[in-house]
Amino acid sequence: MSDKILKKSEIGLLLDRLRSEYRTYAPARQGTSVDWKPLDRAEDLCWTFGNTDMSPKKFFFPQTERLMHFNNDPEAPEGRAMQPESERDFRQALIGIRPCDAKAFRILDRVFGKAESARDPYWQEKREKALLIGLACKDPHPSCFCTSMQCGPHHREGLDVLMTDLDDQVLLTGLTDKGEALIAEFADAPADLLEQAEEQKQEAEKPIGAVANLDNIGAKDLLELYEAGIWDRINEPCLTCGTCTFYCPVCHCFDIQDETQGTYGHRIRNWDTCMSRLFTLHTSGHNPRGTKKDRVRQRFMHKFKYMPMKLEGSAGCVGCGRCVQRCPVNLDVREVIDQMGRAVCPEPV
Amino acid sequence: MKALIEQIRDRAAELLSSGRVDCVIGYKQGTVPMQEQPFFAHTPEDARQLTWSVFCTQNLANFLINRPGKNAVLAKGCVSRSIVGLIKENQIDRDDVYILGIHSPGMVGASKVQERFPGKVLHQVTLEGGELVVQGLDFTEKVPFDEVRRDNCITCTHRNATLYDEFIGEKGEETGGGDIDKVAAPWDALNPDERWESFNQTFQDCIRCYACRNACPLCYCDTCFVDEHNPQWCGKGQQQTDIQTFHLLRAFHCAGRCVDCGACESACPMGIRMRLLTSRLELNVREKYQYSPGLDMESVPPLSYYRQDDPEINSD
Numbered sequence: 001m002s003d004k005i006l007k008k009s010e011i012g013l014l015l016d017r018l019r020s021e022y023r024t025y026a027p028a029r030q031g032t033s034v035d036w037k038p039l040d041r042a043e044d045l046c047w048t049f050g051n052t053d054m055s056p057k058k059f060f061f062p063q064t065e066r067l068m069h070f071n072n073d074p075e076a077p078e079g080r081a082m083q084p085e086s087e088r089d090f091r092q093a094l095i096g097i098r099p100c101d102a103k104a105f106r107i108l109d110r111v112f113g114k115a116e117s118a119r120d121p122y123w124q125e126k127r128e129k130a131l132l133i134g135l136a137c138k139d140p141h142p143s144c145f146c147t148s149m150q151c152g153p154h155h156r157e158g159l160d161v162l163m164t165d166l167d168d169q170v171l172l173t174g175l176t177d178k179g180e181a182l183i184a185e186f187a188d189a190p191a192d193l194l195e196q197a198e199e200q201k202q203e204a205e206k207p208i209g210a211v212a213n214l215d216n217i218g219a220k221d222l223l224e225l226y227e228a229g230i231w232d233r234i235n236e237p238c239l240t241c242g243t244c245t246f247y248c249p250v251c252h253c254f255d256i257q258d259e260t261q262g263t264y265g266h267r268i269r270n271w272d273t274c275m276s277r278l279f280t281l282h283t284s285g286h287n288p289r290g291t292k293k294d295r296v297r298q299r300f301m302h303k304f305k306y307m308p309m310k311l312e313g314s315a316g317c318v319g320c321g322r323c324v325q326r327c328p329v330n331l332d333v334r335e336v337i338d339q340m341g342r343a344v345c346p347e348p349v
Numbered sequence: 350m351k352a353l354i355e356q357i358r359d360r361a362a363e364l365l366s367s368g369r370v371d372c373v374i375g376y377k378q379g380t381v382p383m384q385e386q387p388f389f390a391h392t393p394e395d396a397r398q399l400t401w402s403v404f405c406t407q408n409l410a411n412f413l414i415n416r417p418g419k420n421a422v423l424a425k426g427c428v429s430r431s432i433v434g435l436i437k438e439n440q441i442d443r444d445d446v447y448i449l450g451i452h453s454p455g456m457v458g459a460s461k462v463q464e465r466f467p468g469k470v471l472h473q474v475t476l477e478g479g480e481l482v483v484q485g486l487d488f489t490e491k492v493p494f495d496e497v498r499r500d501n502c503i504t505c506t507h508r509n510a511t512l513y514d515e516f517i518g519e520k521g522e523e524t525g526g527g528d529i530d531k532v533a534a535p536w537d538a539l540n541p542d543e544r545w546e547s548f549n550q551t552f553q554d555c556i557r558c559y560a561c562r563n564a565c566p567l568c569y570c571d572t573c574f575v576d577e578h579n580p581q582w583c584g585k586g587q588q589q590t591d592i593q594t595f596h597l598l599r600a601f602h603c604a605g606r607c608v609d610c611g612a613c614e615s616a617c618p619m620g621i622r623m624r625l626l627t628s629r630l631e632l633n634v635r636e637k638y639q640y641s642p643g644l645d646m647e648s649v650p651p652l653s654y655y656r657q658d659d660p661e662i663n664s665d
Contacts, residue, residue, distance in 0.1 A: 328618070
């Protein structure tokens with residue numbers, strides 16, 4: 001691990017190195033929106049955004065992705081055999097990614113690659129070729145709760161380099177071989193700036209609201225928590241749309257289908273949401289999660305109970321707060337986590 | 350406001366403790382600025398959490414569909430109009446709903462407030478007198494409430510509940526002050542190419558979350574047309590054609606039924622203005638059939654009923 005220092009006015013030196021090898025993207029503000037856009041000029045690099053509206057998961061898991069295609073012509077010599085997509089250049093650099101979003105990728109790396117027999121090559125190929133330069137948070141948003149989700153404003157998991165904004169200078173911390181190689185040429189950071197960065201981290205952590213300890217949920221028996229009475233009320237205002245799912249950096253469910261038009265055919269995968277009634281609808285007509293209560297319970301049990309059980313304690317949430325900001329009925333995940341932690345299990349008869 | 354809130358809580362508690370209803374559907378204070386939560390009070394204790402403010406943007410009629418038991422609902426003008434429509438479409442039984450009518454002061458369009466503070470995080474927004482007091486980390490500003498009301502609230506023509514079992518508070522001014530005919534169907538003034546361009550621009554950010562559809566009390570089909578697969582009318586991906594098909598067809602399904610409650614635009618996380626479509630249809634129905642939905646229990650919705658003297662609809 002290395003700590004380097006660079007003047008903000010000279011950030012172009014870093015960007016030039018990046019752009020020579022990667023297609024580079026950074027958060028850019030347009031009116032009240034903040035979105036990931038190609039970064040052309042050093043002056044365009046934004047230091048004062050909170051977080052991007054949508055998470056950067058689309059770079060590795062696009063909302064609509066063509067997996068393969070085929071000739072939909074019954075007379076075609078090769079038949080309707082699936083053809084792989086042609087080689088594409090997936091070297092992507094994201095500069096300015098927040099620590100919560102980078103940690104989300106590490107959770108998804110396990111989802112998409114934990115089982116050797118179920119590796120997702122579409123995810124992995126893009127991830128292997130990517131470089132992530134994070135920007136530590138100075139001013140957390142009121143809806144952030146990363147510190148309760150094994151994360152924090154200066155968290156390093158999943159990043160190649162972490163930038164800390166020290167006003168007219170930037171502290172660059174190399175965290176991987178790729179990251180260290182990128183910043184090797186810059187001057188070493190003096191100790192006093194390292195202290196300044198540490199102070200900034202502690203100041204940033206202070207205002208972040210704590211939600212119930214995940215261990216409380218971990219300690220409860222799964223089936224008892226599943227049958228707890230809290231879900232009858234929690235589910236009521238939910239619209240079962242896909243807003244929370246699509247904004248979440250950790251949500252990863254998808255639906256694959258084939259589409260044809262004339263003699264062209266392709267297999268695509270689209271983001272899907274467990275909030276939809278169709279999500280678990282069987283061909284037989286049976287639906288194990290046919291009621292809204294089933295589906296709302298599923299979302300929170302998956303993220304805060306099942307995933308920690310399957311991923312050695314890792315929850316399916318990084319506390320980025322996007323769902324809190326965007327939910328059309330203000331169904332606040334922080335309140336749900338709190339209720340799950342305090343649920344009386346087993347439910348008294 | 351405080352007096353109204355107390356009245357809502359008292360009446361809700363009485364309705365619940367007397368067993369008149371099983372649940373009172375209203376609003377509870379939200380955890381983020383400019384948004385309250387739809388709230389379901391099941392006991393008189395729950396009823397103490399009910400609130401009323403200029404941040405009550407969701408259409409509560411939505412929650413009455415397929416809801417068992419007897420339910421009371423806090424209904425401002427648009428919500429009661431939706432309930433009328435749903436009763437006529439046999440989605441709600443009149444006997445199972447107890448309507449607490451109320452006058453709407455107009456609701457805040459959160460994006461309108463945020464636009465005045467680009468790049469700033471809003472921590473708290475409250476109404477004081479005729480102004481919104483907007484607080485951030487290091488600033489406090491005041492914004493005239495009238496200017497940041499939602500578009501549909503500004504042009505509203507029925508702010509008092511049209512159907513109710515009792516009325517909370519006093520009836521107020523029916524209109525929101527704006528002129529719907531001046532702002533409806535803005536694309537009519539554009540030529541076809543401009544219209545297409547404008548349409549594409551409007552819907553380019555759509556992420557198919559269906560918050561608009563699910564927030565809308567009119568969208569209650571067991572299987573929405575976008576989810577049909579045999580045949581599949583509409584792709585599920587992000588191809589422009591599919592996004593546009595969804596919005597165009599959904600708007601047409603609301604023709605003659607939409608009361609312009611604005612729940613769709615308030616729900617949309619991307620700030621898409623899909624009322625640009627429904628306003629055109631609302632205007633057409635009003636002009637051709639002299640009909641506005643939800644104002645009374647007797648009139649028959651024109652698009653659900655064939656009459657030999659139905660007006661010709663040309664592509665004008």
